[in-house]
Amino acid sequence: MDLNATQAAIRAGYSEKTAGQQGFxxxxxxxxxxxxxxxxxxxxxxxxxxxxxxxxxxxSEATADLADIIDENGSIRPITEWPIIWRQGLVAGIDVQEDLVEGVKTGETVKLKLSDRIRRIELIGKHVNVQAFRDQVHNTGAVTLNVTQEDAEL
Known part of the structure; x- marks a missing residue:
C-alpha cells in the first residue's frame, strides 16, 4: 500500500487523466x-x-542531552560511544576537517549539524493538542444540539 489515491485508481483501471479525481x-x-x-x-x-x-x-529526541556525546575535555566522543538516540537521527550531518602542517595531521575540527528539535516539540504539541502553536484560539461558547423528530416527540 503506497497511500497514493491517484496511483491506486490507476491500478484499479481508471485512466491516468481522471485518476486523481477518481481516487479522491x-x-x-x-x-x-x-x-x-x-x-x-x-x-x-x-x-x-x-x-x-x-x-x-x-x-526521547526532544530531551536528549548534548552532554551525552561530549567527553570530559569538551571533545566529541567517537560515534560508537554515542547513545542510540543520537545515532538514529539527532545529528543531521558531521563535517570533519583535518588540520595539517606540512602534510602532517596536527589536529582536526569536527562540526555537528543538529537536526531540528523545535520541530519535534511542535509535533509533540500537535499530538497532545496543547494548542501551543496556534496563533489564535477562538471559542464562541456556542453549543449545538442535534434533536431528531423522534426525540422531540418524547
Whole structure:
C-alpha cells in the first residue's frame, strides 16, 4: 500500500487523466475508508509503530542531552560511544576537517549539524493538542444540539 489515491485508481483501471479525481472520490466511500483503516492498523501492528511509539520517540529526541556525546575535555566522543538516540537521527550531518602542517595531521575540527528539535516539540504539541502553536484560539461558547423528530416527540 503506497497511500497514493491517484496511483491506486490507476491500478484499479481508471485512466491516468481522471485518476486523481477518481481516487479522491473513492476515498470518501465508507467501505474504502474502512479497508484503509484496517490495513493501516495491521501495518501498525506488524511494524510495532503506532501513535504511542511516535510520541515516545519524539519525546526521547526532544530531551536528549548534548552532554551525552561530549567527553570530559569538551571533545566529541567517537560515534560508537554515542547513545542510540543520537545515532538514529539527532545529528543531521558531521563535517570533519583535518588540520595539517606540512602534510602532517596536527589536529582536526569536527562540526555537528543538529537536526531540528523545535520541530519535534511542535509535533509533540500537535499530538497532545496543547494548542501551543496556534496563533489564535477562538471559542464562541456556542453549543449545538442535534434533536431528531423522534426525540422531540418524547
Amino acid at each position: 472520490e473513492l476515498l470518501k466511500k465508507p467501505e474504502i475508508e474502512a479497508a484503509l483503516a484496517e490495513a493501516q492498523a495491521e501495518r501498525s501492528k506488524r511494524t510495532q509503530i503506532d501513535a504511542d511509539w511516535v510520541l515516545m520517540r519524539l519525546a
